[in-house]
Amino acid sequence: WATDDSSLERAFSSFGEILESKIINDRETGRSRGFGFVTFRDEQSMRDAIEGMNGQLLDGRNITVNEAQNRRNG
Structure with a gap:
């Protein structure tokens, strides 16, 4: 997993202003867990990114892009 935050x-920057981008790493090993999050300033940019990037290649890997869902407790 070669992708880093930068x-x-x-x-994703061509789709709109990004507030944060973060690759999630394993706490123990520090290695990428194979997913991350991109936070856009506005919803339309998010939707454009989902449409434009879902199924594309990023650093040699096919990616799935969707809207993050809030975690449920319990």
Whole structure:
């Protein structure tokens, strides 16, 4: 998993202003867990990114892009 926070942001920056981009790493090993999050300033940018990037290649891997859902407790 070669993608880091910066390359994730670069890949999505054409869709709108990004507030945060974050690759999630394993707490123990520090290695990527294979997913991340991109937070856009507005909803339309998010929707454009989902439409434009879902199924595309990023650093040699096919990616799935969707809207993050809130975690449920319990």
